[in-house]
Amino acid sequence: MKLKLILSTTLLASTLLTTMTPQARTLIQNKGSDTLVNVAQAWAEAYPEVNPDVAVAVSGGGSGTGIASMINGTVDIANASRKMKDKEMALAKKNGQSPVEHVVGYDALAVFIHQDNPVKSLSLAQLKDIYGRDPKVKKWSDMGITVPGCKESDGIVVVSRQNNSGTYAYFKKAVLGKKGKYRQGTLDMHGSKDVVDLVEKTPCAIGYSGLAYATDHLKLVCISKGGDDACVSPSVATASDRSYPIARPLFMYTNGEPEGQIKAYMDWIKSDAGQCILKKKGYAPVRDVKCD
Numbered sequence: 001m002k003l004k005l006i007l008s009t010t011l012l013a014s015t016l017l018t019t020m021t022p023q024a025r026t027l028i029q030n031k032g033s034d035t036l037v038n039v040a041q042a043w044a045e046a047y048p049e050v051n052p053d054v055a056v057a058v059s060g061g062g063s064g065t066g067i068a069s070m071i072n073g074t075v076d077i078a079n080a081s082r083k084m085k086d087k088e089m090a091l092a093k094k095n096g097q098s099p100v101e102h103v104v105g106y107d108a109l110a111v112f113i114h115q116d117n118p119v120k121s122l123s124l125a126q127l128k129d130i131y132g133r134d135p136k137v138k139k140w141s142d143m144g145i146t147v148p149g150c151k152e153s154d155g156i157v158v159v160s161r162q163n164n165s166g167t168y169a170y171f172k173k174a175v176l177g178k179k180g181k182y183r184q185g186t187l188d189m190h191g192s193k194d195v196v197d198l199v200e201k202t203p204c205a206i207g208y209s210g211l212a213y214a215t216d217h218l219k220l221v222c223i224s225k226g227g228d229d230a231c232v233s234p235s236v237a238t239a240s241d242r243s244y245p246i247a248r249p250l251f252m253y254t255n256g257e258p259e260g261q262i263k264a265y266m267d268w269i270k271s272d273a274g275q276c277i278l279k280k281k282g283y284a285p286v287r288d289v290k291c292d
Contacts, residue, residue: 032069070099083101107211157206159187160208212282
């Protein structure tokens with residue numbers, strides 16, 4: 001009788017524990033692009049209202065970091081502000097991964113200068129003269145420009161990103177050309193916010209990053225392709241129609257076509273709800289959406 005009582009009590013406790021234990025949440029690991037990290041975090045924070053059984057862990061570190069994690073199979077979704085390279089795709093497949101590309105938005109890669117800088121527009125060729133190897137423009141005075149607070153003897157403070165950044169890679173390709181190289185002596189910032197903070201405080205500076213990082217304390221340069229082309233200011237609209245010369249797609253990569261909870265999450269990101277969050281963060285949606 002005593003043994004039966006013990007067994008019954010144990011069975012009851014086990015049944016209650018099973019009934020009372022909450023269902024384990026699915027965790028989606030999302031890593032990569034510094035450009036995308038803010039909107040990725042906003043998506044992650046909003047998604048539990050859609051599906052409380054899913055949690056999304058977001059971290060930045062740059063497109064290269066996210067892509068490396070995809071190659072190594074340690075992430076569910078890799079964020080990137082550039083396309084994966086052929087050699088990265090090949091390495092991923094060698095490691096048993098099959099990256100699938102998803103365009104989740106568009107971005108205007110903005111060029112920033114100090115708010116006291118009188119420059120209003122620059123051409124892609126002028127940007128290359130500033131940022132390229134063996135630069136033709138080393139001082140603002142080389143362009144006939146006087147910047148308050150920037151001594152004539154001071155060189156342009158050329159602010160860039162670290163080379164694991166998709167923003168770094170895209171700017172290099174779009175401005176310097178496929179085989180172009182950055183000038184030596186650039187100040188390479190870890191994140192887009194660091195670029196903005198430095199340019200805000202430095203009259204001689206010029207820098208670039210995603211439009212979503214723009215503030216009211218610096219100036220956005222109107223960019224032209226050159227020749228007789230009119231300059232175009234960076235905005236959500238000019239990123240959407242790609243009229244801005246340095247507009248680019250934003251990517252998420254999954255290992256194979258997404259399934260289950262990962263597919264549901266990616267579908268939601270591409271839905272009106274997800275795209276409206278992206279738009280509110282300063283990026284251009286993949287299609288026309290109506291947002292509150």
